[in-house]
Amino acid sequence: MxxxxxxxxxxxxxxxxxxxxxxxxxxxxxxxxxxxxxxxxxxxxxxxxxxxxxxxxxxxxxxxxxxxxxxxxxxxxxxxxxxxxxxxxxxxxxxxxxxxxxxxxxxxxxxxxxxxxxxxxxxxxxxxxxxxxxxxxxxxxxxxxxxxxxxxxxxxxxxxxxxxxxxxxxxxxxxxxxxxxxxxxxxxxxxxxxxxxxxxxxxxxxxxxxxxxxxxxxxxxxxxxxxxxxxxxxxxxxxxxxxxxxxxxxxxxxxxxxxxxxxxxxxxxxxxxxxxxYSPPLTVRDALADGKRIGRYPIILADHADNTGGGSPGDSTEVLRTFLEMGLTDALALYMVDPEVAKQAHAAGVGSRISIRLGGKSSPVQGAPIEGEAEVIALSEGAFAYDGPMFAGLTGSMGTSAWVKIEGVSVVVVCSREQPFDQAFARSLGIDCAKMRYICVKSAAHFRAAFEPIAGSIYNVDAAGIHTHDFSKIPHTKRTRRIFPVEIPPGS
Ligand SMILES: [Zn+2]
CATH class of the missing domain: 3.40.50.2300 (Response regulator)
Structure with a gap:
């Protein structure tokens, strides 16, 4: 046969x-x-x-x-x-x-x-x-x-x-x-x-x-x-x-x-x-407030409107900006797709301070770039082996990448858009996710298989991004049917 x-x-x-x-x-x-x-x-x-x-x-x-x-x-x-x-x-x-x-x-x-x-x-x-x-x-x-x-x-x-x-x-x-x-x-x-x-x-x-x-x-x-x-x-x-x-x-x-x-x-x-x-939208601040009320850490935010696993660019800035505005520490953004800053960090080297414009470059919908100073903590060429349950047995690459810190907030900056659903993405740069208090992952759900064992609480947040879950904002020109929850609203 x-x-x-x-x-x-x-x-x-x-x-x-x-x-x-x-x-x-x-x-x-x-x-x-x-x-x-x-x-x-x-x-x-x-x-x-x-x-x-x-x-x-x-x-x-x-x-x-x-x-x-x-x-x-x-x-x-x-x-x-x-x-x-x-x-x-x-x-x-x-x-x-x-x-x-x-x-x-x-x-x-x-x-x-x-x-x-x-x-x-x-x-x-x-x-x-x-x-x-x-x-x-x-x-x-x-x-x-x-x-x-x-x-x-x-x-x-x-x-x-x-x-x-x-x-x-x-x-x-x-x-x-x-x-x-x-x-x-x-x-x-x-x-x-x-x-x-x-x-x-x-x-x-x-x-x-x-x-x-x-x-x-x-x-x-x-x-x-x-x-x-x-x-x-x-x-x-x-x-x-x-x-x-x-x-x-x-x-x-x-x-x-x-x-x-x-x-x-x-x-x-x-x-x-x-x-x-159907579930109504949840803001980043509301999710963090609820996580803090529960008091178990790390609080993990899934930035599903910028899920690279669905094709999004991976450079939306709202969650990282909120982390910075709230003055959070032991916070990690996993990740930001920004080849320019990744290469800048490699050129400057570990321990140096660089002036950056990070993320928000693919589309205005992704939010404005984060501007400021960052410290280069670690560098990697990006190759890793998956060890979480989903792609076990396979290898991946996030390309030339860097761990930078902006005002106490850690950011994994990468070149490739492989969805960050495995802790290996952080570990390959020396970051221990379990020691973080706040983690943002650009994934909708796949991260759960590898992150649930260490999570205190998990929220899918509705920050600005191309893959918005406000389905009325998606530019459909071909579908002819009225669809729930757009033309047929919840509660009708
Ligand atoms: Zn799928």
């Missing part, structure tokens, strides 16, 4: 005004070809890691083609996407006949001129393998699922966790579904129910209420007769595409009516309880 694997992986924010290019794919997480894919992802918490585990479990030959992945960012340049897609397809053709395909795709990829980038990759693969070779696709919880991709794939298997600690598990599940289909044991049949709804990030943490109940229902439904897999997707609002929003996908064994009925059942229940997935 031969199963091909590959993918083009990107979460695309059309709110960001810089495009994502081939160069970003080459230098971020990389374009990896052939057997190097197996070497890189064996044992890793990534869907491809799960495909490799499935190959070992079921004894099939996994045929690695091409896997390209860039950090979340702006619209992908069309010509660059076509180059990667063409290579993936040429490698698939050159691989000879395969019995199945496992694609590692994010679920919210947008290419200039192609709203559903994921659907486009799946359809191109379908054109090569024909209608009878099963295609399994694990997808992020934050996919904007289209009707098209449900038509061209056989089984979409979404992550059940946020932070995403089950990426390999879902990859392995997709592998199992494809193997059982090849053996003739099942015939996966999908249906989708799209929901006109944007889901507040605070209400998506799968280990906490209210999200626990959604996942519990999902798992209960998966145990019913004839059900192969169920997926809930909370969507990715920062994409200007027609089919933006949340959805439910059901995969049954050869029963389309049952698939639609199950997707509708869970979808209707989510819609009927929509107020529970």
């Amino acid at each position: 031969r199963i091909a694997t590959g993918g083009i992986i990107h979460e695309t924010s059309t709110c960001v005004n810089t495009e994502t290019t081939l160069n970003d794919f080459e230098h971020d997480r990389g374009i990896i070809r052939g057997d190097a894919i197996l070497e890189r992802f064996r044992g890793a918490n990534a869907p491809t890691g799960g495909f490799i585990a499935a190959a070992e479990q079921y004894g099939f030959e996994l045929v690695p083609l091409l896997r390209a992945s860039a950090f979340p960012g702006g619209l992908i340049r069309r010509a660059d996407y076509e180059v990667m897609k063409m290579e993936l397809i040429e490698r698939l053709k050159a691989a000879g006949p395969v019995d199945g395909v496992l694609l590692d795709l994010h679920g919210a990829m947008v290419v200039d001129g192609i709203d559903d980038g994921d659907g486009d990759v799946i359809a191109a693969v379908r054109d090569v393998v024909g209608p009878h070779v099963p295609i399994g696709v694990p997808q992020d919880l934050h996919g904007n699922h289209s009707k098209w991709r449900v038509e061209v794939a056989d089984a979409i298997v979404g992550y059940d966790t946020f932070p995403h600690i089950d990426m390999a598990e879902r990859g392995q599940e997709a592998g199992e579904i494809v193997v059982r289909t090849i053996r003739g044991e099942i015939r996966p049949t999908m249906a989708i129910r799209q929901l006109p709804m944007f889901w507040s990030t605070r209400c998506q943490i799968t280990a906490q209420p209210p999200m626990t109940e959604v996942i519990q229902r999902l798992h209960d439904m998966e145990r019913r007769e004839g059900v192969v897999s169920m997926t809930v997707a909370t969507g990715f609002p920062w994409a200007d595409v027609l089919e933006v929003g949340s959805s439910v996908i059901a995969v049954t064994n050869n029963d389309r009516a049952l698939a639609q009925q199950l997707a509708n059942e869970l979808g209707d229940w989510i819609w009927d309880h929509r107020e529970r997935w």
Whole structure:
């Protein structure tokens, strides 16, 4: 049994005004070809890691083609996407006949001129393998699922966790579904129910209420007769595409009516309880006041409006400015993407004092730069190994980076936009997060997996930034449906 694997992986924010290019794919997480894919992802918490585990479990030959992945960012340049897609397809053709395909795709990829980038990759693969070779696709919880991709794939298997600690598990599940289909044991049949709804990030943490109940229902439904897999997707609002929003996908064994009925059942229940997935904005000062009232430290603020994990530039300044205005000490901003200041610190050296304009350079929405004097405490070239649960087994890089102190507030200044969801980002510069009293992370939720063990309290704050959670401010021009909580307001 031969199963091909590959993918083009990107979460695309059309709110960001810089495009994502081939160069970003080459230098971020990389374009990896052939057997190097197996070497890189064996044992890793990534869907491809799960495909490799499935190959070992079921004894099939996994045929690695091409896997390209860039950090979340702006619209992908069309010509660059076509180059990667063409290579993936040429490698698939050159691989000879395969019995199945496992694609590692994010679920919210947008290419200039192609709203559903994921659907486009799946359809191109379908054109090569024909209608009878099963295609399994694990997808992020934050996919904007289209009707098209449900038509061209056989089984979409979404992550059940946020932070995403089950990426390999879902990859392995997709592998199992494809193997059982090849053996003739099942015939996966999908249906989708799209929901006109944007889901507040605070209400998506799968280990906490209210999200626990959604996942519990999902798992209960998966145990019913004839059900192969169920997926809930909370969507990715920062994409200007027609089919933006949340959805439910059901995969049954050869029963389309049952698939639609199950997707509708869970979808209707989510819609009927929509107020529970909405949370009103929280200011930085209100969050800090509440944290101090509780009195457990460190107080961790998730600056989710500038979450680089969603494609944001990572240089918004409101939280750091508030730390400075409040005169906080033992405070850490993790991080500020500012190559200019990172290089300035390297040129000056450890122990020197430099005059800086820090952050706020990518867009006026990100706030004005912080101006003042900073002391250079430590320097790094930025390479580190993840040791938190999410990307365990993988390495990362924040590029040329520095630990600087401004009036007692520590700032990790970096060049690369890899989302700072692991304590390794601070540790690589010699910072012990557990000894801090206030920490700001430019992450929406993924940081929880590695930071919860040391956190006194955690707040998602609504500071100024491109990835605002005031969904009415996102410039959507393509969606046609009235959506909760924008045109359909909470409490209506
Ligand atoms: Zn996600």
